[in-house]
Amino acid sequence: xxxxxxxxxxxxxxxxxxxxxxxxxxxxxxxxxxxxxxxxxxxxxxxxxxxxxxxxxxxxxxxxxxxxxxxxxxxxxxxxxxxxxxxxxxxxxxxxxxxxxxxxxxxxxxx
Amino acid sequence: xxxxxxxxxxxxxxxxxxxxxxxxxxxxxxxxxxxxxxxxxxxxxxxxxxxxxxxxxxxxxxxxxxxxxxxxxxxxxxxxxxxxxxxxxxxxxxxxxxxxxxxxxxxxxxxxxxxxx
Numbered sequence: 001x002x003x004x005x006x007x008x009x010x011x012x013x014x015x016x017x018x019x020x021x022x023x024x025x026x027x028x029x030x031x032x033x034x035x036x037x038x039x040x041x042x043x044x045x046x047x048x049x050x051x052x053x054x055x056x057x058x059x060x061x062x063x064x065x066x067x068x069x070x071x072x073x074x075x076x077x078x079x080x081x082x083x084x085x086x087x088x089x090x091x092x093x094x095x096x097x098x099x100x101x102x103x104x105x106x107x108x109x110x111x
Numbered sequence: 112x113x114x115x116x117x118x119x120x121x122x123x124x125x126x127x128x129x130x131x132x133x134x135x136x137x138x139x140x141x142x143x144x145x146x147x148x149x150x151x152x153x154x155x156x157x158x159x160x161x162x163x164x165x166x167x168x169x170x171x172x173x174x175x176x177x178x179x180x181x182x183x184x185x186x187x188x189x190x191x192x193x194x195x196x197x198x199x200x201x202x203x204x205x206x207x208x209x210x211x212x213x214x215x216x217x218x219x220x221x222x223x224x225x226x227x228x
Contacts, residue, residue: 004153031214042113042201042219043154050214088154090217092209097167098144099209099217101154 004032004089004102012108019076021105023089024069030092032065033099034074037086046074046087079109114138117202117220124192125228132187132223134202142208143185144217145177148199160185161208192227199224 007022023032031050035043049056049065049072056063062075076083086106090099115136124130134143145157159167160179174196176188185202203217 033216035217035219040199040222040224042115042117042203042221043217044113044219045216048214048216092215097142097159097161097208098156099215100156101146103151103153 004091004100006087006089006102006105008105009103010106010108012110013079015080015109015111017079017109019079019083019107019109021074021087021107023072023074023102025072025089025091026070027093029067032063032072033090034061034063034072035088035090035101037088037104039085043088076107079107081109081111083107084109113218113220115202115204115218115220117200117223119223120221121224121226123226123228124189126192126194128192129188129190131189132200132202132225134185134187134220136183136202136204136218136220138204138218140204140206140218141182142205142215143179143182144203144205145185145187146201146203148201148222149197154201157187159208166208189225192225194227197225197227 004023033048034046037043060077065072086104088104090101143160147155157171158177163179178186199222201222202220209215
């Protein structure tokens with residue numbers, strides 16, 4: 001069943017700008033992950049944040065997690081054309097065996 | 112190359128055909144998954160296998176039949192499909208099942224693009 005819901009559905013920015021995507025979920029989670037998918041390809045894991053963490057960084061990526069609001073955000077700083085892709089949040093919990101994904105945010109970065 | 116290989120990458124089949132999708136991983140992972148990705152929809156979990164045993168079947172029509180002969184290989188057998196089954200079918204693997212307190216990262220294959228005529 002769908003757990004994460006990304007917002008916005010589509011985002012268009014210019015190179016050098018920051019891109020922020022949000023994810024909301026419905027039930028308690030153990031971890032939240034962000035994945036990236038280039039057109040017609042599989043998903044690639046970007047970053048994982050545990051339920052007891054509030055913020056995490058990896059290179060140009062910054063992820064925040066607010067468990068009281070059941071939401072997360074992914075910030076990509078100084079975006080590049082190569083960041084053009086769809087971004088998905090995924091959650092897991094004690095009640096299932098697999099990750100649950102949302103519909104994703106489609107990011108377009110123009111030179 | 113992620114370590115999860117899916118074949119074929121593209122498949123066109125008629126509604127009366129029988130075909131199979133194959134997924135192979137040599138990452139030493141114990142869990143394998145089939146997801147379906149349709150346009151403008153969330154990824155739909157279809158099947159989950161752990162150590163060759165099916166642990167989840169998300170109300171998938173019987174025209175999709177999974178097979179996991181060993182922990183490195185996963186198949187999705189297709190027969191009498193419908194045009195609405197056209198989608199990108201993604202295989203993934205992970206060291207263990209999701210859930211519980213341990214973090215579990217999925218490694219995906221590139222997908223098999225299926226078109227049903």
